[in-house]
Amino acid sequence: MEDESVSDEKGVYDSDKIKVLEGLSAVRKRPSMYIGSTDENGLHHLVYEVVDNSIDEAMEGYCSSIDVTLNQDGSVTVRDDGRGIPVSIHQQYQRSGVEIVMTKLHAGGKFDRKSYTVSGGLHGVGVSVVNALSEWLVVKVRRNGKIYRQEYRRGEVMSELEVVGDCDDRSGTETTFMPDNEIFETLEFDYRRLKERMRELAFLNKDLRITIKDESSGASQEFHYEGGIIEFVKYLNREKEPLNPHVIYINDRMNGVHVEVAMQYLAHSYSMNNVYPFANNIHTVEGGTHLTGFRAGLTNTLKKYADDNGYGNGNDMDLTGDDFREGLTAIVNIKLPEPQFEGQTKMKLGNSEIRGVVQSILSEKLMMYLEENPRDAERIMDKALMAAKARTAARKAKELTRRKGILGSMDLPGKLADCSNPDPKVSELYIVEGDSAGGSAKQGRDRNFQAILPLRGKIINVEKARIDKMLDNKEIRSMISALGTGFDEEFKPEETRYHKIIIMTDADVDGAHIRTLLFTFFYRYMRELIDMGYLYMAQPPLYKLKRGKREQYVYNEREKREILEEWGGRGVNIQRYKGLGEMNPSELWETTMNPENRFLARVTIQDALEADRLFDILMGKEVEPRRDFIEENAAQADDIDI
Numbered sequence: 001m002e003d004e005s006v007s008d009e010k011g012v013y014d015s016d017k018i019k020v021l022e023g024l025s026a027v028r029k030r031p032s033m034y035i036g037s038t039d040e041n042g043l044h045h046l047v048y049e050v051v052d053n054s055i056d057e058a059m060e061g062y063c064s065s066i067d068v069t070l071n072q073d074g075s076v077t078v079r080d081d082g083r084g085i086p087v088s089i090h091q092q093y094q095r096s097g098v099e100i101v102m103t104k105l106h107a108g109g110k111f112d113r114k115s116y117t118v119s120g121g122l123h124g125v126g127v128s129v130v131n132a133l134s135e136w137l138v139v140k141v142r143r144n145g146k147i148y149r150q151e152y153r154r155g156e157v158m159s160e161l162e163v164v165g166d167c168d169d170r171s172g173t174e175t176t177f178m179p180d181n182e183i184f185e186t187l188e189f190d191y192r193r194l195k196e197r198m199r200e201l202a203f204l205n206k207d208l209r210i211t212i213k214d215e216s217s218g219a220s221q222e223f224h225y226e227g228g229i230i231e232f233v234k235y236l237n238r239e240k241e242p243l244n245p246h247v248i249y250i251n252d253r254m255n256g257v258h259v260e261v262a263m264q265y266l267a268h269s270y271s272m273n274n275v276y277p278f279a280n281n282i283h284t285v286e287g288g289t290h291l292t293g294f295r296a297g298l299t300n301t302l303k304k305y306a307d308d309n310g311y312g313n314g315n316d317m318d319l320t321g322d323d324f325r326e327g328l329t330a331i332v333n334i335k336l337p338e339p340q341f342e343g344q345t346k347m348k349l350g351n352s353e354i355r356g357v358v359q360s361i362l363s364e365k366l367m368m369y370l371e372e373n374p375r376d377a378e379r380i381m382d383k384a385l386m387a388a389k390a391r392t393a394a395r396k397a398k399e400l401t402r403r404k405g406i407l408g409s410m411d412l413p414g415k416l417a418d419c420s421n422p423d424p425k426v427s428e429l430y431i432v433e434g435d436s437a438g439g440s441a442k443q444g445r446d447r448n449f450q451a452i453l454p455l456r457g458k459i460i461n462v463e464k465a466r467i468d469k470m471l472d473n474k475e476i477r478s479m480i481s482a483l484g485t486g487f488d489e490e491f492k493p494e495e496t497r498y499h500k501i502i503i504m505t506d507a508d509v510d511g512a513h514i515r516t517l518l519f520t521f522f523y524r525y526m527r528e529l530i531d532m533g534y535l536y537m538a539q540p541p542l543y544k545l546k547r548g549k550r551e552q553y554v555y556n557e558r559e560k561r562e563i564l565e566e567w568g569g570r571g572v573n574i575q576r577y578k579g580l581g582e583m584n585p586s587e588l589w590e591t592t593m594n595p596e597n598r599f600l601a602r603v604t605i606q607d608a609l610e611a612d613r614l615f616d617i618l619m620g621k622e623v624e625p626r627r628d629f630i631e632e633n634a635a636q637a638d639d640i641d642i
């Protein structure tokens with residue numbers, strides 16, 4: 001059978017389907033309107049945007065493989081085996097489909113494709129936006145047994161679409177773009193970050209194969225998960241003991257909406273924040289109607305099952321939604337025709353009809369599952385009852401702690417070297433790993449506005465501990481009282497005593513652990529401080545390079561290479577800083593704390609979320625994945641500074 005869609009001789013239909021709205025100059029004038037920002041987040045959006053187009057092709061069933069390559073010269077190539085962008089001439093515009101897709105801005109990616117294309121939010125703005133924000137872009141399309149090519153500069157056509165060769169009957173699209181240094185603050189891609197997103201996309205789109213390769217470091221990875229989100233949940237729960245052996249899986253459609261849920265309880269986790277909602281492949285970190293539908297369906301069904309089967313009787317326990325979510329890991333993956341993304345970061349699903357759809361599918365299928373698997377159901381019920389008991393105990397413990405005033409801000413921790421300026425707007429709190437670095441920081445700081453809190457050793461793993469246990473931990477208590485925000489129900493982010501909270505850890509594996517722990521703590525318990533942009537990471541230098549009288553601190557491997565090249569290489573003394581403690585107070589001030597010279601990286605929800613996920617790899621008891629992680633990252637010293 002002939003596939004009509006790749007035979008342009010057959011008709012003029014396909015390019016005509018592409019609807020066009022406005023030109024690209026607007027994109028270069030106000031890039032942030034289209035990609036959110038021009039920092040590294042915006043930069044990475046470029047890749048996501050191009051990949052999204054290939055994913056759309058996969059969601060329609062035409063594409064099975066996507067390859068992402070970070071090229072040596074800093075450009076990125078995304079290749080897919082979809083139908084290829086139409087090459088025929090659009091009647092109205094007298095331009096090829098390729099040129100229209102690449103040069104005209106279209107709202108919401110209305111490619112006239114039938115399925116669940118992403119629209120709204122930061123994704124789905126169209127590849128033309130990537131073209132507009134690239135110094136150059138080359139697109140190659142395989143269609144009709146020919147290879148077509150066109151080149152652009154800053155969104156403008158540089159060459160006509162031309163046939164540059166023949167190919168077999170395999171179609172596809174290949175886009176290579178060089179982000180424009182006139183637009184972006186940084187041009188450096190983070191392999192690890194892109195890799196995690198590709199892994200996520202492979203989980204969310206079962207059967208799709210995605211590869212990613214970094215030509216500079218040689219690192220590469222292939223993701224292909226036949227089990228889709230079932231494997232996603234297993235991946236999130238790896239190294240931990242599940243309550244039930246199998247992952248509960250629900251997959252159904254209603255009113256044109258595709259709902260897929262995978263869930264599994266852990267035996268020894270008390271966390272309630274492990275439900276990850278996705279809509280059209282976007283991780284809706286702010287939640288939305290699919291998440292509320294999931295929660296409502298989960299609570300109603302489990303409560304009904306508890307009532308009908310005599311659980312909770314006689315011990316006047318009132319089971320709440322929280323009790324049913326404790327220790328639950330779940331992926332809620334929905335695909336819908338016209339998503340509305342709302343919220344501060346456009347990562348909240350707004351479509352009101354979705355709540356009921358998810359709730360009713362979940363209720364029906366989950367009840368079926370419980371009835372068919374009474375042993376699993378019993379374990380879930382017992383776990384929820386335990387959670388209810390612990391909740392009561394924890395509340396009592398908290399009341400006690402509160403009465404002792406441990407969390408009150410009047411009670412500053414002894415180890416804190418506070419600053420003299422009482423104005424939070426200009427005050428900075430450095431949370432420093434280890435007493436010796438803490439000592440250097442105290443001596444090196446500007447005591448007017450910089451406060452130092454040294455942390456000894458590791459803070460407690462907040463995911464594995466309930467609130468009462470966590471409050472027993474001295475390091476956690478010092479942090480809470482130094483911040484002055486209170487905690488939990490009394491958490492008042494606006495009362496923070498510092499508008500810059502700076503995590504300063506060593507550039508080694510232990511430092512990465514502690515940073516991950518702290519990120520996780522803030523993410524889970526003080527998230528508003530991250531949202532308000534108050535959390536930062538200090539960036540100590542990795543090396544000091546010295547030749548004769550010249551001295552230079554460098555902060556990453558690339559910078560080191562560049563300076564060595566500039567200085568001609570020979571006779572350079574390279575001092576590597578492994579720990580903050582190796583720097584004397586004045587060096588620490590000069591390189592890491594002095595606002596004039598220092599680099600501070602603001603921690604975003606995305607960073608914290610990634611830390612939260614990395615958590616298990618770093619903290620887990622098992623040696624294997626941790627070693628893999630360290631080896632993998634040691635191979636690309638630019639990606640993570642360990």
Ligand code: 0RA
Pocket residue numbers: 004005006014018050053054057080082083084085086101111127173
């Ligand atoms: C418009 C229409 C069709 C496919 C595409 C665009 C398309 C775009 C991209 C971007 C990256 N990969 C892509 N693959 C396809 C439908 C074409 C048809 O009907 O044959």
